[in-house]
Amino acid sequence: MPLEIRHAQPRDSASIAEIANAMIRDTLFTFTSQERQPQEIAARLEQDLTPFLVAERGGRILGFATYSAFRSGPGYRHTQEHSIQLRPEAQGHGLGRALMGQLEKEARTREVHVLVAGISSANPKALKFHRAIGYTQTGFLPQVGRKFNQWLDLILMQKQL
Numbered sequence: 001m002p003l004e005i006r007h008a009q010p011r012d013s014a015s016i017a018e019i020a021n022a023m024i025r026d027t028l029f030t031f032t033s034q035e036r037q038p039q040e041i042a043a044r045l046e047q048d049l050t051p052f053l054v055a056e057r058g059g060r061i062l063g064f065a066t067y068s069a070f071r072s073g074p075g076y077r078h079t080q081e082h083s084i085q086l087r088p089e090a091q092g093h094g095l096g097r098a099l100m101g102q103l104e105k106e107a108r109t110r111e112v113h114v115l116v117a118g119i120s121s122a123n124p125k126a127l128k129f130h131r132a133i134g135y136t137q138t139g140f141l142p143q144v145g146r147k148f149n150q151w152l153d154l155i156l157m158q159k160q161l
Contacts, residue, residue, distance in 0.1 A: 001058040003095065005102050008052040008064060010045050013038035015061035016054070019085050028122035028152055031145035050080070051106040055095050062090035065099040067107060070116050078113040091125070100133055108161050115161065120145065121153035135159045 008016065021035045045052055052066040063086035070079040082103060086096055107115060117135055119126045127137075139156030146152065 003062075003098065004056045005053055005098055006056065008045050008054045008066075010042040012054055012061055013042040013045065016041050016064050019061070019064065019087055022087075023085055028147055028150065029120050029126065031120065031147050031152060031154075033147060050110075051103060053099055053103055053106075055086075055090070055099050062087050063095055063099060065103045067103065067112070067115060070114075078111055079116060080107065080112050080114075081116045081118060096129055097133060104159075104161055112161060115159050117157040119155045119157060121155055127155060127157070130157045130159075133159075 017036045017038045020041075023029050024032055024035050050067055053064060054061050055063045063084065065082060065084040067080040067082040070076050070081045082100075084096060084099055084103075086099075104115065115135075117126075117130050119130065135157040136159070137155060138158050139154075141154040141156070143151040144154050
């Protein structure tokens with residue numbers, strides 16, 4: 001079955017929440033502990049402020065990628081922070097590259113100059129992935145996150161589009 005990368009629709013909200021919540025519940029890859037509700041995701045998708053892409057095969061959502069404001073204020077308008085999350089079984093097959101390639105293409109059309117990745121030091125696969133697609137480390141913030149009773153470092157990476 002072919003892979004389809006498309007804009008997420010409100011009907012995809014439950015699948016997106018399922019992927020995000022598994023990462024929230026089970027990993028140190030995100031510092032948040034508050035699970036996402038499908039209704040809040042659907043509301044964001046209905047606003048359609050920034051691209052929110054899903055990768056789908058055979059009717060199953062395998063992952064998503066999106067971006068949002070890096071910081072507030074008009075001076076940061078051309079810099080956005082992205083998020084990419086895949087189901088574990090979808091990793092290592094080129095799906096992340098395909099999603100990020102499309103997200104970066106769409107970001108360029110919206111005059112985004114820099115995409116930033118905020119990566120948990122507990123996620124070495126994400127660091128390797130981002131290096132492989134052209135991101136460079138530009139910051140290291142020790143012990144700024146706390147989850148599961150552990151202090152976590154945040155690694156900032158960026159790519160100029």
